[in-house]
Amino acid sequence: MTTRHPLEIAFSSGRAGSGPATWGQQAIWDAVRRLPPADAPRYNITTAAPLDPGLPLPVLLAALERLLHRHDSLHTRLLPPDDDGGPLRQVVDPEGTLGIDVRTAGERDAPAELGARLHEELAAQPFDTAAQWPIRVGLVVADDLVRHISLVLSHTAVDGSGMSRLVADLTALCLDSSPQASAELRRPSQQPLEEAGFQTSERGARRDAAARRQVLRKLRQGPPRLFPPASDPSAPFPNAVLRSPALARAVERVAAAHRVSTGSVLLAATAAMTARLAGTTEAVLNVVVNNRFLPELADAVSVVAGDGLFHLPDATGEFGEVVRRTHAAAIGTYRHAYFDRLALATEIERLTAEGVPLADRSCVFNDTRDLLPAAPDPGNDRTTLSWPVEFEPRPGLTYALDALQSPEAISLAMTANPAVLPRPAMERFLYGIEELVLTEADTGAGKPGTEAGVAPPR
Structure with missing residues (x-):
């Protein structure tokens, strides 16, 4: 007992x-x-x-x-x-x-x-x-x-x-x-x-202002809406989890072939599927960034992660090329994700009141694979899709996609507004990410990447 x-x-x-x-x-x-x-x-x-x-x-x-x-x-x-x-x-x-x-x-x-x-x-x-x-x-x-x-x-x-x-x-x-x-x-x-002392210092203020300028620039460039408008949600938001051992292997091959991080590969596939399902050529994603670029924060046990605004103008091109451009754009996104979000919200509110069109910020991507211990894994080698739970409606959200690691697989957990992305669309989205990466691993991973660089953190 x-x-x-x-x-x-x-x-x-x-x-x-x-x-x-x-x-x-x-x-x-x-x-x-x-x-x-x-x-x-x-x-x-x-x-x-x-x-x-x-x-x-x-x-x-x-x-x-x-x-x-x-x-x-x-x-x-x-x-x-x-x-x-x-x-x-x-x-x-x-x-x-x-x-x-x-x-x-x-x-x-x-x-x-x-x-x-x-x-x-x-x-x-x-x-x-x-x-x-x-x-x-x-x-x-x-x-x-x-x-x-x-x-x-x-x-x-x-x-x-x-x-x-x-x-x-x-x-x-x-x-x-x-x-x-x-x-x-x-x-x-x-x-x-x-x-907090750094953030209120002159150096911190300069970094904050520079980062917010970059975010506001992207907000003015991106499309004001990706998906058709929907009324305030009232139905629960479904949560779908695609578990794929094949994706775990393929994402490594594609990353190595194009000399980018595996995080850039998953971000590229997410951007591509966002654009395809929205019927546009570009994608804007709110990316949760584990921002440890400042040396003094590298080993901090605190909450440093922020939001980076990722904008990819042509997300529906040849996928290998999309991966390489995503990698380059992601580095800038991550480096400019450390700022005062209250100050940014005030600026966004002012611009909105002035009628300035700003980019859609309702799609969220979060790669947690290297940040949290691996989740328990059932151990089979097949791709599976499950619907484990539903969440309370979240106004202003189209979808949130988390990449999770288990010992033998990558899992993609997606929560979405069913009025914008019903369950069949969520399935197409998740299976589409897997298909893009697996196809590139089979047919395009042998081609050398045309751009090298420092891989951004996942």
């Missing part, structure tokens, strides 16, 4: 302070507060894994306490604007307690199954970021060792790259006798209050 016994880690002597929220904290906080309560947990950043051969509970608890000391984002709260309309603020608490949900497996309990249920339970809960620290930990103990761990964080604390860094640090702290682990922990990382 499973028993549950919550524990608390007492944390003290940590760094303290308060200041304005970072651009990333503000953007995610705004996005989550606009969601229906049942949808908010979708923004949680989560990972779970079995621990084999297991760890003593005291070792893991000590590592978690050291993790709290290392990363301020784990003991930071976000205070909403006051009645006077002040800014969102971050408060770094120097002390407090972190609750740990510990489940002890009985003789008939499989730790992996118990851990999966615990992870699902923790991930399904939203965060009160004003009152709670943005981290939950679940542990499964069997035979006096921790056999499974679940980490659930608010997206206001980390993005996918931040979670990867967090997992690496926790692993090193649990195995801190390793020289490699010690070297890993010596890497510098900027804390959120330090990042």
Whole structure:
């Protein structure tokens, strides 16, 4: 029989302070507060894994306490604007307690199954970021060792790259006798209050202004509408997941042949299918960017990811050529995705009021493959399409497409407005991405690329 016994880690002597929220904290906080309560947990950043051969509970608890000391984002709260309309603020608490949900497996309990249920339970809960620290930990103990761990964080604390860094640090702290682990922990990382200080500095203001100029330039160039207009959505948004082992292999071949990143290949195929289904020759995508171009943010455990506006004027040409142009355009998009989104929203509102036509921003692409641990995989070699869930309607969204990694496949998870892209159109979209990449791998991957360059991050 499973028993549950919550524990608390007492944390003290940590760094303290308060200041304005970072651009990333503000953007995610705004996005989550606009969601229906049942949808908010979708923004949680989560990972779970079995621990084999297991760890003593005291070792893991000590590592978690050291993790709290290392990363301020784990003991930071976000205070909403006051009645006077002040800014969102971050408060770094120097002390407090972190609750740990510990489940002890009985003789008939499989730790992996118990851990999966615990992870699902923790991930399904939203965060009160004003009152709670943005981290939950679940542990499964069997035979006096921790056999499974679940980490659930608010997206206001980390993005996918931040979670990867967090997992690496926790692993090193649990195995801190390793020289490699010690070297890993010596890497510098900027804390959120330090990042906010940069953003409010003269240098930060220049970078912000330059990035927003680039985005506004693309907004004036792109088509004001891709798909036919639809009224405000009322029906649930279907979620389709295409799992393709063949795509995982083909995307590597195409990337190597054209000397680009695999992320550029998937982005090119998404742009091409967007243009085809919209009946246009160009595509505009809001790309979620894991922006770590600033050296001081390279290893930051925080939320840095922003939105980049990707515009491809001729997305329906020969696919190999589309891939190469996508790669070149993506680098500029990623480099100019670090900016104050509130300031950009103000500029967009002004231009809209003046009647300036601006590009469609309702199609979203997010490549998470290198940012989060691989998801469990059923292990078969066939392409499958499933419809696992429906979501609350999201006004202003045509579709959101996530690229996910599993050990043997790439999965494309698409959520769309059914009034614009009904289920048959979603199927054509997902299978079309697979077909474009597989065909290029079979017929075009032997041709050398005409452009080389530094591959942008996925």
